[in-house]
Amino acid sequence: MTLLSTPAVSVRDLRKSFGSLEVLRGISLDAAEGQVISILGSSGSGKSTMLRCINMLETPDAGEIAIGGEVIALRKGRHGRTEPVDRGQVDRIRSRVAMVFQSFNLWSHLTVLENVIEAPVHVQKRPRAECIAEAEALLTRVGIVDKRNHYPAHLSGGQQQRAAIARALAMKPKLMLFDEPTSALDPELVGEVLRVMRSLAEEGRTMLVVTHEMGFARDVSSRVVFLHKGVVEEDGPPGEVFSSPTSPRFRQFISEHR
Amino acid sequence: MDAAFMGETFLRLLGGLPLTLNLTFASVVLGLVVAMSLAAMRMSGVPALDWFARAYVFVFRGTPLLVQIFLIYYGLGQFRPSLQAMNLWGFFREPYWCALLALTLNTAAYVSEIMRGGLQSVPAGQIEAARACGMSRLLLARRIILPIAVRQALPGYGNEIILMVKATSLASIITMMEVTGIAHKLISETFRAIEIFICAGAIYLILNFLVTRAIQALEYRLSPHLRNAPSPMPRLVAASE
Amino acid sequence: MSIFSLMSFGSEGWGLAMVFAAGVTLSVAACGFLIGSVIGSLIAWVKLSGGVMARGAADAYTTVLRGIPDLLVIYLFYFGGSAVLSSIAGLFGPGGFVGVSGFAAGAAAIGIISGAYQSEVFRGAYTALNRGEIEAAKSVGMHRALMFRRIIAPQVLRYAIPGLGNVWQLALKESALVSVTGLVELLRQSAIGAGSTRQPFSFYLAAAVLYLAITTVSSWGFRRAETYAMRGVRRA
Numbered sequence: 121m122t123l124l125s126t127p128a129v130s131v132r133d134l135r136k137s138f139g140s141l142e143v144l145r146g147i148s149l150d151a152a153e154g155q156v157i158s159i160l161g162s163s164g165s166g167k168s169t170m171l172r173c174i175n176m177l178e179t180p181d182a183g184e185i186a187i188g189g190e191v192i193a194l195r196k197g198r199h200g201r202t203e204p205v206d207r208g209q210v211d212r213i214r215s216r217v218a219m220v221f222q223s224f225n226l227w228s229h230l231t232v233l234e235n236v237i238e239a240p241v242h243v244q245k246r247p248r249a250e251c252i253a254e255a256e257a258l259l260t261r262v263g264i265v266d267k268r269n270h271y272p273a274h275l276s277g278g279q280q281q282r283a284a285i286a287r288a289l290a291m292k293p294k295l296m297l298f299d300e301p302t303s304a305l306d307p308e309l310v311g312e313v314l315r316v317m318r319s320l321a322e323e324g325r326t327m328l329v330v331t332h333e334m335g336f337a338r339d340v341s342s343r344v345v346f347l348h349k350g351v352v353e354e355d356g357p358p359g360e361v362f363s364s365p366t367s368p369r370f371r372q373f374i375s376e377h378r
Numbered sequence: 379m380d381a382a383f384m385g386e387t388f389l390r391l392l393g394g395l396p397l398t399l400n401l402t403f404a405s406v407v408l409g410l411v412v413a414m415s416l417a418a419m420r421m422s423g424v425p426a427l428d429w430f431a432r433a434y435v436f437v438f439r440g441t442p443l444l445v446q447i448f449l450i451y452y453g454l455g456q457f458r459p460s461l462q463a464m465n466l467w468g469f470f471r472e473p474y475w476c477a478l479l480a481l482t483l484n485t486a487a488y489v490s491e492i493m494r495g496g497l498q499s500v501p502a503g504q505i506e507a508a509r510a511c512g513m514s515r516l517l518l519a520r521r522i523i524l525p526i527a528v529r530q531a532l533p534g535y536g537n538e539i540i541l542m543v544k545a546t547s548l549a550s551i552i553t554m555m556e557v558t559g560i561a562h563k564l565i566s567e568t569f570r571a572i573e574i575f576i577c578a579g580a581i582y583l584i585l586n587f588l589v590t591r592a593i594q595a596l597e598y599r600l601s602p603h604l605r606n607a608p609s610p611m612p613r614l615v616a617a618s619e
Numbered sequence: 620m621s622i623f624s625l626m627s628f629g630s631e632g633w634g635l636a637m638v639f640a641a642g643v644t645l646s647v648a649a650c651g652f653l654i655g656s657v658i659g660s661l662i663a664w665v666k667l668s669g670g671v672m673a674r675g676a677a678d679a680y681t682t683v684l685r686g687i688p689d690l691l692v693i694y695l696f697y698f699g700g701s702a703v704l705s706s707i708a709g710l711f712g713p714g715g716f717v718g719v720s721g722f723a724a725g726a727a728a729i730g731i732i733s734g735a736y737q738s739e740v741f742r743g744a745y746t747a748l749n750r751g752e753i754e755a756a757k758s759v760g761m762h763r764a765l766m767f768r769r770i771i772a773p774q775v776l777r778y779a780i781p782g783l784g785n786v787w788q789l790a791l792k793e794s795a796l797v798s799v800t801g802l803v804e805l806l807r808q809s810a811i812g813a814g815s816t817r818q819p820f821s822f823y824l825a826a827a828v829l830y831l832a833i834t835t836v837s838s839w840g841f842r843r844a845e846t847y848a849m850r851g852v853r854r855a
Binding site for chain 3: 456566570586
Binding site for chain 3: 176177211217227243272284
């Protein structure tokens with residue numbers, strides 16, 4: 121695999137602590153355009169924190185993040201905490217990086233359709249009619265266009281997560297982050313969400329997926345990264361890492377998550 | 379600001395404190411009794427009683443206390459001959475009794491709703507569990523429902539007591555010289571509203587602070603199950619080694 | 620004379636005067652409530668994001684205003700306001716006594732009291748927000764003002780409606796106390812009628828009925844508003 125072109129996302133020596141707890145202890149990761157990376161790890165390994173740092177929902181203590189070659193400028197603020205130099209830059213980058221949350225986080229006061237067009241209309245300032253047409257196409261694609269005028273609370277978990285994916289897609293993102301998108305779902309609803317994610321992977325989108333779904337990691341992703349205690353323990357194509365893991369901890373993780 | 383004036387004002391206002399306390403205490407206690415009857419009516423399942431209690435609560439919560447006081451103190455004067463015939467005029471002629479009656483009837487409406495809320499908050503599962511181990515209705519009420527309901531209702535009841543401390547100030551409008559009454563008199567004598575407000579306000583704040591603390595202490599005593607778990611017993615630690 | 624002919628709308632009846640006075644009650648309560656909304660949202664904002672000192676001051680404000688009888692606050696604004704205005708007038712020449720209008724003092728007093736309660740309502744509503752929805756707003760690149768306007772404000776308002784309904788009822792009932800300033804609102808008008816006809820019970824009863832009508836209609840209105848605002852929330 122070549123990384124001659126600019127990576128879609130590039131993370132260099134990322135560090136983050138919460139109080140005395142060191143969650144990320146120097147993580148580096150490059151994702152090429154079109155790659156689908158599954159990020160595995162037991163709870164507390166730092167995988168969600170890493171994802172949240174990429175979208176600046178958490179500000180890293182040290183390290184560098186570049187999205188499509190644009191480095192997010194950070195500085196030491198008061199009290200020694202890092203903070204973004206330019207909030208405008210953060211907002212601009214966020215509007216190109218979409219995030220899908222474990223708990224969906226649909227805006228409860230807006231209907232499904234309103235959720236999907238909210239950011240395109242108000243953040244990207246695109247014409248409303250155009251956004252609605254696109255949103256309906258996206259909702260059709262994720263299979264819930266008939267629910268477009270429903271409020272999130274009236275949808276099943278799987279439908280809510282598919283709506284959240286449509287909301288993410290509506291931003292026409294260069295990079296999609298999935299933070300355990302199926303962990304809050306009842307087992308029978310997991311499949312419908314995974315099917316949507318698989319179709320996104322197949323059309324060549326760049327995706328970073330924190331997940332516990334070993335099937336997805338094995339069959340859909342182009343690369344698997346295993347985090348343990350805030351460092352990358354294993355990194356490679358699923359065919360290699362699953363058949364001959366180099367890290368004993370990853371071997372144990374696989375055997376526990378069969 | 380004039381310290382001597384403040385000091386003197388404070389002392390004169392304190393002269394109204396016994397009446398403020400008297401009205402608060404009497405109306406809170408009597409109100410509790412009336413509220414219990416109202417709550418019992420609401421829960422009785424007898425339509426007429428239930429309806430009466432609902433109407434009572436609706437009227438007393440939907441109108442200002444001052445209107446209720448005026449209705450009793452001034453309004454009933456319209457029926458003076460009949461009241462005299464019933465030997466009740468002696469009661470309704472006195473501003474103290476009228477204020478106390480209005481305060482009592484008013485707080486009873488609010489407290490009955492607080493009680494009802496507390497009783498309804500008892501989880502059905504815990505009542506079933508008590509039935510399942512053979513508790514009689516009375517035992518169930520005494521050992522399970524009341525303790526949980528009282529614990530639930532206590533914060534709301536505390537607020538109501540504070541509201542009553544404040545509400546006694548309205549008795550001053552029908553000539554009772556409690557703290558606010560004296561404050562009003564002093565303001566119209568001296569026109570130094572700000573200093574007098576500070577002194578009277580301080581008295582009410584201290585009073586309400588004490589009420590809050592008392593309720594908090596009671597709340598703490600009644601809720602050992604919500605405190606932090608005690609550290610594990612040494613015996614258990616030894617056993618796990 | 621029966622209470623119905625007493626309260627009739629003809630030239631002999633007091634009906635029109637009573638209804639007009641009820642309008643004054645509504646206006647002074649509404650002005651106070653709106654002043655309270657402005658104060659309440661500012662204080663809530665300070666409580667949520669202010670520094671230690673500012674937060675302490677905001678908490679003190681709420682504690683004091685909720686612990687002091689409303690009547691005292693009305694006296695403060697009515698008599699204290701007049702004293703302040705008179706002394707200011709004195710600076711510009713040999714003024715005399717300048718009185719504050721009962722309406723202004725009443726609205727200000729209700730506003731200050733209602734602001735203390737409303738700040739708690741707004742603060743509570745804000746803490747009821749789902750953090751995840753705010754993160755989702757950040758994650759699509761909303762800047763703070765946009766996020767406040769599109770996501771936070773509508774939801775805070777929605778959660779605040781029941782609390783605001785209660786505060787409005789308090790404001791309505793507090794307005795009866797403004798009668799001590801001589802403002803001819805519903806209770807004062809009833810006292811005037813009671814004095815001139817010697818039928819106090821009829822007048823105070825009529826006042827009670829009008830108050831009851833106002834509180835009933837407003838609680839119905841707030842319930843309607845809540846149902847509308849909560850249309851996106853699953854019923855338990």
